[in-house]
Amino acid sequence: MFEIDRSSKMLLVDQIRSAIITRIESLQWVQGGRLPSVRALSKQLGVSIFTVTSAYEDLVAQHIIESRPGAGYFVLPVKQAGALKELDSLIPPSSLHAGFLYRALDPSQYDLPISSGYLPPAWLADAVPPSVTGRLIRNTLSCSVPAPAAGSQALRSVIARKLRELHINASSSQIVVTSGATHAFSLIRKVMLKPGDYLLVEDPSYLLLQLKLIKDRDFNIITVPRLNDGPDLEAMEAMVLKYRPKLFLTQTLIHNPTGGSTSPANGYKILSLADKYDFHIVEDDIFGSLSSQQTLRLASLDGFNRTFYISGFSKVLSPALRLGYAAVPPAFVERLVEQKMYNLLCGSAIDETIVTYTLESGRYQHHLDALSLRVMQERAKAREWLGKAGVIFDGHSADGIFLWGRLAEQMDIRRLIEQAHDARIFLAPGSLFSNSRHYDQHIRFNVTHCNDAEFRRFIHAHVAVDSAPRIAAHSA
Amino acid sequence: MFEIDRSSKMLLVDQIRSAIITRIESLQWVQGGRLPSVRALSKQLGVSIFTVTSAYEDLVAQHIIESRPGAGYFVLPVKQAGALKELDSLIPPSSLHAGFLYRALDPSQYDLPISSGYLPPAWLADAVPPSVTGRLIRNTLSCSVPAPAAGSQALRSVIARKLRELHINASSSQIVVTSGATHAFSLIRKVMLKPGDYLLVEDPSYLLLQLKLIKDRDFNIITVPRLNDGPDLEAMEAMVLKYRPKLFLTQTLIHNPTGGSTSPANGYKILSLADKYDFHIVEDDIFGSLSSQQTLRLASLDGFNRTFYISGFSKVLSPALRLGYAAVPPAFVERLVEQKMYNLLCGSAIDETIVTYTLESGRYQHHLDALSLRVMQERAKAREWLGKAGVIFDGHSADGIFLWGRLAEQMDIRRLIEQAHDARIFLAPGSLFSNSRHYDQHIRFNVTHCNDAEFRRFIHAHVAVDSAPRIAAHSA
Incomplete structure (x- = not known):
């Protein structure tokens, strides 16, 4: 949970209140979630029931949590809780580039960061002991x-x-x-x-x-x-x-x-x-x-x-x-x-x-060697299934974590990216990487995130069927 | 000493060589210092005598260390060792501001960073457990x-x-x-x-x-x-x-x-x-x-x-x-x-x-409270003895880690700063902080470094005697 610091000059009740606000504002404790019971928290922290109750009641007064008699204390929606507009909502949708880059840099915004520039955390875990x-x-x-x-x-x-x-x-x-x-x-x-x-x-x-x-x-x-x-x-x-x-x-x-x-x-x-x-x-x-x-x-x-x-x-x-x-x-x-x-x-x-x-x-070299091999394997796998599913790779040899794939012309790529967004999948269109209009049908895929069953289902549902005939014509 | 990594693809001899070069280039091992004996290092690292000898002989060939028969291996002067010009020497003395700022930011350049903007490490040790x-x-x-x-x-x-x-x-x-x-x-x-x-x-x-x-x-x-x-x-x-x-x-x-x-x-x-x-x-x-x-x-x-x-x-x-x-x-x-x-x-x-x-x-608030008190105490102490030694503080109330002191007009402040530099004491003249000529006789003192016996001796030797008569006239 959290700790209190008895050497601090901050009152215990303020420490508790502050720790709870942080958890709510940082979305560790989400809307509707039940707070620990007064008794449990006072026991865990070794403070009096009175101290915890005071902290909770302060938060109720601030509309950050609510008390439901007989059921306990619950986290109120963040807006109601007085927390303010997040940066993401401050960046207007018109500001496509900043908004894109901001989200691309924050993997927590998506479940599947397919177009991200980053590798999965687990792939890096061995690097720094x-x-x-x-x-x-x-x-x-x-x-x-x-x-x-x-x-x-x-x-x-x-x-x-x-x-x-x-x-x-x-x-x-x-x-x-x-x-x-x-x-x-x-x-x-x-x-x-x-x-x-x-x-x-x-x-x-x-x-x-x-x-x-x-x-x-x-x-x-x-x-x-x-x-x-x-x-x-x-x-x-x-x-x-x-x-x-x-x-x-x-x-x-x-x-x-x-x-x-x-x-x-x-x-x-x-x-x-x-x-x-x-x-x-x-x-x-x-x-x-x-x-x-x-x-x-x-x-x-x-x-x-x-x-x-x-x-x-x-x-x-x-x-x-x-x-x-x-x-x-x-x-x-x-x-x-x-x-x-x-x-x-x-x-x-x-x-x-x-x-x-x-x-x-x-360690660094060792880590890189293992990483390169793994990227190469995932790359081959991703290229194969994406290709079969209708993504076109223009035939140059390539390397590293990115696949630069093209969708058939009849595909509405904007719609695909919106559908992906709704499914918490992050796809980046080629237009973000170009000043020409030559790459409007392209997507940057990160092979280290691609070979995920849910993403396969998404691509098969939204790309494969429509574009299959077109692909056949293309490769003929 | 240092560790070797048996899972690495880097040869043991290269790992040893590389670890030694790093220590020499980072000045952990200084010129003239004796390296561990071949026997001691091989035992400590669990590698063969041959491996350590190879690493040492490579370094001898590169003029990074020398072998003195019967005495062992010794670190050669860094210049001779092929290490390259340091940035500080790349910044020409004419480029006063950059050079000053560069040194001011690197406390290791001086024994007594009297004009530094930083606090002594020991004063901060409690802040981050x-x-x-x-x-x-x-x-x-x-x-x-x-x-x-x-x-x-x-x-x-x-x-x-x-x-x-x-x-x-x-x-x-x-x-x-x-x-x-x-x-x-x-x-x-x-x-x-x-x-x-x-x-x-x-x-x-x-x-x-x-x-x-x-x-x-x-x-x-x-x-x-x-x-x-x-x-x-x-x-x-x-x-x-x-x-x-x-x-x-x-x-x-x-x-x-x-x-x-x-x-x-x-x-x-x-x-x-x-x-x-x-x-x-x-x-x-x-x-x-x-x-x-x-x-x-x-x-x-x-x-x-x-x-x-x-x-x-x-x-x-x-x-x-x-x-x-x-x-x-x-x-x-x-x-x-x-x-x-x-x-x-x-x-x-x-x-x-x-x-x-x-x-x-x-912890932060707790740390700040203790720090403020300590700064205030050191400040009073520094102001008192510097004042007696001939540094003039124009009578406004001030606070924090800096004392903005003035030397009597007949003092050659450039020379004082050079003398300080030679004694590995860092003093910053007022001219660095001003576009006017009004502060040419000023020095910024950091009270958290000032109350050092060696610096007192320096000030008494170089400031107090010359300027005493002038100060007396001034305060009259």
């Missing part, structure tokens, strides 16, 4: 010193070592620890882009969703189509010639949402274009560690001449952590750290300590 | 779900309740959890200021230091003198009339660096000016909870009509956490959360869990 973590945290907190603005030296060193295993030669002084890969990119954007500058992004790309969020940003976004083996180089050169972007943002390995990887030949050409037209590259490698096929990153070809390499641990280690980093050309380290200090001073020493230990202990 | 924290973290990590972008509902609820105790009526839906108070302010800036807009700040102010960091920011900073009882209202109205700022940033209670608090009458006038000239106020209340004198915040007067209230837990709870929040007018919640998602998606669920528990349990 509980017994060790408790000890680490105790030490960190009792030291109570902040993390240096660039990140702790121990963490920067172990990240540099891990990168060398990927044939990326960054020194620890080139590593800037951030609050996740997204944060790394937002700091780089601030350092590299002046008002009016152009940022080149792939289409589709999960980053378009994030960039669409802010309408009043002071730089311009242009796109290049993402093909099977990387960006469309011809289109890219044309865009670069026309707009002279300062930055190109790309995911070399396991591109989100398509799951494709940039071929070495394509990667080499990207670097040549960067040299020829003098732009920098941000290589987002958030999922690369799960790649079972190709492993060449632009950062290892380029050696931090023009490449900012960003990655993080929230996806493959734990979303409860917010920790990522940028490995950058030496000339930009200082400005990036300045930006970080300007933005939030420094990161969480607690998160840094946990990740440092995990990387140092060798 | 180690036994409980370990359990909390284990649960959070094993759940492995990200924090919602606005912060967890439980944390937002308990913050709203804490604010009501301060007579600040914010609902939980008005609370946006951030990665510290600085982060809260940076998000508010992005939401509220367009390019060319004016931000009004007090002079002196710690925020000037932070704002000076970024030369290419796209808004303008103007200042108003901070007097004993708050901003100089006449000067403020003149500045407001002339520049029409969109935001006014202020610290009502325990202003940093002066330690003064805004009087209720002054606070009321600030709000009247905001109404008259249509600007918003950011009230930074990072130290307010330590106030022993006055407790009226603008947010409680204003009721979130024009006030953005920001605070955090890194200072008074633990700098190892990065956790703060903004309580804002309802109309701005959505845009603030959007900015947060754009900046870093969401915060650390681990940090949020720890703070939620601490606030809920009543």
Whole structure:
């Protein structure tokens, strides 16, 4: 239940009241639920009947709970209880992108987060060993010193070592620890882009969703189509010639949402274009560690001449952590750290300590190896049954946690997504990841959530039958 | 020492080598230190003599350690060991503000962080009970779900309740959890200021230091003198009339660096000016909870009509956490959360869990009460001996962890700060906190670090004698 703290100056009755309000507001205790009996709670907490009754009666007076004579005390509906509108209701439905991203980031909003970017908690449970973590945290907190603005030296060193295993030669002084890969990119954007500058992004790309969020940003976004083996180089050169972007943002390995990887030949050409037209590259490698096929990153070809390499641990280690980093050309380290200090001073020493230990202990690699294998297996399974059920996968080889599937043209995808939403299933349409209309019939599936019996039933009920004839025609 | 992980795919010899490099790069093992003997380490780790010898010889080949026949293996100087330039050396001395802030944020850079903004770790040790924290973290990590972008509902609820105790009526839906108070302010800036807009700040102010960091920011900073009882209202109205700022940033209670608090009458006038000239106020209340004198915040007067209230837990709870929040007018919640998602998606669920528990349990209030008392005692002590030693405190009543002291005019403050630096004592000159030249002879003292015998000796040796005659003249 909850504890009371006798060393606190807060009155016992207030402590009890406050603990109950927290449980109700955080939805641990839901509307209509019966509270513990006065007698049971007073016994459990070792306080008088009078104290518990006073707390309950205060809550009744505040319309947070009600007393039903002979039956006990019950939680009132949250609205009536004076709790206020939740953020989700504050974000108007018109604000599609923010609302989508907000929900996508909060898995508790859905029973089946089919299009989520996160992995199931159970798949990550082995990564950070509980017994060790408790000890680490105790030490960190009792030291109570902040993390240096660039990140702790121990963490920067172990990240540099891990990168060398990927044939990326960054020194620890080139590593800037951030609050996740997204944060790394937002700091780089601030350092590299002046008002009016152009940022080149792939289409589709999960980053378009994030960039669409802010309408009043002071730089311009242009796109290049993402093909099977990387960006469309011809289109890219044309865009670069026309707009002279300062930055190109790309995911070399396991591109989100398509799951494709940039071929070495394509990667080499990207670097040549960067040299020829003098732009920098941000290589987002958030999922690369799960790649079972190709492993060449632009950062290892380029050696931090023009490449900012960003990655993080929230996806493959734990979303409860917010920790990522940028490995950058030496000339930009200082400005990036300045930006970080300007933005939030420094990161969480607690998160840094946990990740440092995990990387140092060798557990991380072990965890990744098992995870990659599991993703590959679930991926094959999901692709097979989704394909049979009528989802079309355009024939490129892909990797990682995402399947980028297309529904037959006669399918009403908006309706499907609404039906899914009503069934507490989270599906993200392709239009969120694209500025073109080419992906309106696409869905991003996360294979680690897909192979669920309930979702199979949903897809078979809402996709398979209607679209079967069309699929047959298509594959003929 | 360190552990090896037999389930890892990493070779034992590599694990040993890697663990040693980490210890050397993180300065746990320092130059000249003797490594454990091959025999001792092999026994301790349960690996063969051959494995340890291989690891050591690899490190010798890499010039990270050296072998002295008959004596053992020793850590080479880090430079020689191929470790790379540290960030601190990457920041040129000319870049005073960034370098200062970087060092100020990393207490390990000095033995005596006299001008630091942080409290001694030992003073915070009781706040977050180690036994409980370990359990909390284990649960959070094993759940492995990200924090919602606005912060967890439980944390937002308990913050709203804490604010009501301060007579600040914010609902939980008005609370946006951030990665510290600085982060809260940076998000508010992005939401509220367009390019060319004016931000009004007090002079002196710690925020000037932070704002000076970024030369290419796209808004303008103007200042108003901070007097004993708050901003100089006449000067403020003149500045407001002339520049029409969109935001006014202020610290009502325990202003940093002066330690003064805004009087209720002054606070009321600030709000009247905001109404008259249509600007918003950011009230930074990072130290307010330590106030022993006055407790009226603008947010409680204003009721979130024009006030953005920001605070955090890194200072008074633990700098190892990065956790703060903004309580804002309802109309701005959505845009603030959007900015947060754009900046870093969401915060650390681990940090949020720890703070939620601490606030809920009543420990927080207990901790704050003890802390305030201790700060008050140390403050009186520090003010007394520093005053006798020749530091001048202009006669306003002040509160909190900072003393804003002035040295007699003939003192060469630059030299004093350099002497302090050489003695590994961190002193921050007034010029860092001001755009005027009025505070060139000031130093910000943190009373929680001041009453140290070594620092007394330093001050007596370098300040007292020279300035004594001058002080006498001054007080005459």
